[in-house]
Amino acid sequence: xxxxxxxxxxxxxxxxxxxxxxxxxxxxxxxxxxxxxxxxxxxxxxxxxxxxxxxxxxxxxxxxxxxxxxxxxxxxxxxxxxxxxxxxxxxxxxxxxxxxxxxxxxxxxxx
Numbered sequence: 001x002x003x004x005x006x007x008x009x010x011x012x013x014x015x016x017x018x019x020x021x022x023x024x025x026x027x028x029x030x031x032x033x034x035x036x037x038x039x040x041x042x043x044x045x046x047x048x049x050x051x052x053x054x055x056x057x058x059x060x061x062x063x064x065x066x067x068x069x070x071x072x073x074x075x076x077x078x079x080x081x082x083x084x085x086x087x088x089x090x091x092x093x094x095x096x097x098x099x100x101x102x103x104x105x106x107x108x109x110x111x
Contacts, residue, residue, distance in 0.1 A: 006075055010053050010082050011046050013073055015039045020059055020069075037061035051075045052085075059090070068096040 021033035041058040057069045071088035075081075091099065103109055 006080065006082065007051060010051060010073060010075060013044075013053055013082060015042055015055060015057055035062060037067075066093045067091065068093070 016039055018039045020036045020039060022036050023033055024031035037059045039057045040060045042055050044053055044055045046053050052072045052074045054072045055070070057071065059067045059069055061067055067090050069088050069090040072085040073082050074085060076083045
């Protein structure tokens with residue numbers, strides 16, 4: 001697959017509707033993935049250099065609670081495919097709301 005085509009696929013990537021699975025922390029190789037919930041909404045932004053697509057994903061967990069995950073996808077040029085960034089932070093709704101509120105209120109933070 002040509003780089004341009006792969007880049008366009010990354011640019012157009014959406015994760016809405018995808019199921020979210022996690023493995024047991026500290027036991028990534030032998031533990032089975034556990035279903036956590038489903039991505040019900042997202043906001044994303046594309047970086048052209050390097051080629052990353054950053055997401056804030058809204059996840060409805062299987063217990064009905066809402067959490068947010070900050071993550072990214074990028075291009076694996078060796079395997080010629082789009083890959084999920086292996087380190088992603090998930091944060092409960094109230095903490096996320098508080099964090100975003102602080103970002104928006106802190107003078108000069110977004111400048």
